[in-house]
Amino acid sequence: MRLSKRHTGLLGGESDGWAVFYRAREMKDAGVPVIELTIGEHDIGTDPQILHQMHQAALNGAVGYAAVPGIAPLREAIAARVTQRTGVPTTPGNVLVTPGGQAALLAAHHAVLDEGDTALICDPFYATYPGTIRALGANAVAVPTRPEDGFQPSPQAIRQALTPRTRTLLINSPNNPSGAVYTRATLEGIAEVAAEADLAVISDEVYDTQIWTGEHISARAIPGLTDRTFTVGSMSKSHAMTGSRLGWIIGPEKAIEHLIDLATVTTYGVPGYIQQAALHGLNLGPGFEDRIAEPFRRRRDLVTRLVAGQNHIRMSPAEGGMYVLLDIRPTGLTGEQFANALLDSEKIAVMPGESFGLSTAGHLRVALTVDDARLEDAIARLLAFARTPAVV
Numbered sequence: 057m058r059l060s061k062r063h064t065g066l067l068g069g070e071s072d073g074w075a076v077f078y079r080a081r082e083m084k085d086a087g088v089p090v091i092e093l094t095i096g097e098h099d100i101g102t103d104p105q106i107l108h109q110m111h112q113a114a115l116n117g118a119v120g121y122a123a124v125p126g127i128a129p130l131r132e133a134i135a136a137r138v139t140q141r142t143g144v145p146t147t148p149g150n151v152l153v154t155p156g157g158q159a160a161l162l163a164a165h166h167a168v169l170d171e172g173d174t175a176l177i178c179d180p181f182y183a184t185y186p187g188t189i190r191a192l193g194a195n196a197v198a199v200p201t202r203p204e205d206g207f208q209p210s211p212q213a214i215r216q217a218l219t220p221r222t223r224t225l226l227i228n229s230p231n232n233p234s235g236a237v238y239t240r241a242t243l244e245g246i247a248e249v250a251a252e253a254d255l256a257v258i259s260d261e262v263y264d265t266q267i268w269t270g271e272h273i274s275a276r277a278i279p280g281l282t283d284r285t286f287t288v289g290s291m292s293k294s295h296a297m298t299g300s301r302l303g304w305i306i307g308p309e310k311a312i313e314h315l316i317d318l319a320t321v322t323t324y325g326v327p328g329y330i331q332q333a334a335l336h337g338l339n340l341g342p343g344f345e346d347r348i349a350e351p352f353r354r355r356r357d358l359v360t361r362l363v364a365g366q367n368h369i370r371m372s373p374a375e376g377g378m379y380v381l382l383d384i385r386p387t388g389l390t391g392e393q394f395a396n397a398l399l400d401s402e403k404i405a406v407m408p409g410e411s412f413g414l415s416t417a418g419h420l421r422v423a424l425t426v427d428d429a430r431l432e433d434a435i436a437r438l439l440a441f442a443r444t445p446a447v448v
C-alpha cells in the first residue's frame with residue numbers, strides 16, 4: 057500500500073526534541089526513579105465530583121450519539137463564559153465543542169487553509185503546531201520572537217514572514233513554552249497586520265486561567281480581530297481534565313456551521329457523559345479554576361526564588377501557564393545537550409527548548425507538575441549540575 061506524502065510527512069522529518077522525553081519514559085519503565093518535568097499534565101487527577109457527574113450521566117443514559125456541535129446546555133455555558141470573560145457578545149452559534157483543544161486547532165485551520173497555503177506560527181510554539189498544519193497539506197512557517205522582547209511577537213517579524221499565500225496566523229497566550237502573556241500592544245499590532253494581509257487569526261487560549269502577571273486579553277476582544285479570529289479553549293488545563301478530551305472553538309457563526317460539517321465527517325462529536333461532566337465543571341466557577349491553577353503559581357514563585365539565588369542560569373519571566381523557561385546559554389550547551397546530560401547524571405527530565413522552535417534554543421522548559429518538595433529538590437540539583445565540570 058502506498059501511503060500519502062501528507063501522511064508520511066506529517067512530522068516533517070526534522071529531528072524533534074522529544075528524544076529526551078521518550079528516553080525518560082523508558083528509564084522510568086525500567087524502574088529508574090526519574091523526576092519528570094516534561095509534559096503539561098497536572099499532578100492531581102480530575103476532581104472526584106466531576107468524575108461522579110460523568111459516571112451519573114453515563115448511568116442516566118448519556119451514552120448514545122450526542123449532538124455533533126455539542127449539547128445545547130454546554131454550548132450555552134461556554135458562550136456565557138466567553139461573553140463574561142472577554143466582553144465580546146458570544147452565542148451558542150459561535151461555539152463548536154471538540155474532543156480537546158488539539159482537535160479544535162486542526163479544525164480551525166481546516167476552516168481557512170487550502171492545500172498549498174501558508175500558515176504562520178509564532179516561535180516558540182506548542183510542539184503539535186507544525187504537524188497540525190501539514191496534516192492539511194499547508195506549509196507551516198515560523199515567525200521568530202526574541203527572549204529580549206519577552207517572546208512577544210512583533211508586527212515587523214510577522215510582516216517579514218508573509219507571502220501571497222499566507223492565510224492564517226496562530227498565536228498562543230499564555231504561551232507554551234515561553235510563559236509570555238501577550239500585551240494589548242502586541243495584540244493590537246497583530247490586528248493591524250491581520251487586517252493588512254487579510255489573515256485569519258487562530259488564538260490558542262487553553263492556559264487562560266493561569267495568569268501570574270498582567271491580564272489575559274482574548275484576541276477576539278481586540279477591535280478588528282473579532283470577526284477574523286477563532287479562539288481555541290479547553291477544559292484540559294483549567295479543570296485538570298486532560299484525558300477527558302473536551303475543548304471548543306469560538307468563531308463567526310457561518311464558519312462554525314461549516315465546522316459542524318467537518319465534525320460530522322471526523323469526530324462525530326464528543327461523548328455526552330463527558331460533555332455533561334464538563335458542564336458541571338464549568339458551573340463550579342472561577343473559585344474552582346483558581347484552586348486548579350494555584351499550585352502552578354506557587355511553584356513558579358518557588359523556582360523564581362531558587363534561580364534568583366545564583367547567577368549562572370537565567371529564568372524568563374513566567375507570566376502564565378504551567379511551565380518555566382530556563383536560559384542555559386551561559387553554559388555553552390544546547391538545550392538538548394543539557395537535558396540529555398541532566399537526565400543521565402541527575403535522573404531529572406526536562407524538555408530542551410529546541411523542541412519548541414529556534415527562538416528557545418539554549419533554553420530548558422521545566423513543567424511545574426510535581427509536588428513542591430520534589431520540584432525544589434530537582435531545581436536545586438539542576439542549578440548545581442550547571443556548575444559541574446560536565447557542563448562548565
Ligand code: PLP
Pocket residue numbers: 096155156157158159182228232260262289290291292298302303
Ligand atoms: N495548546 C497548547 C498551547 C497546549 O500546551 C496544549 C496541550 O498541552 C494544547 C493546546 C492541547 O490541549 P488539549 O488538546 O488537551 O485541550
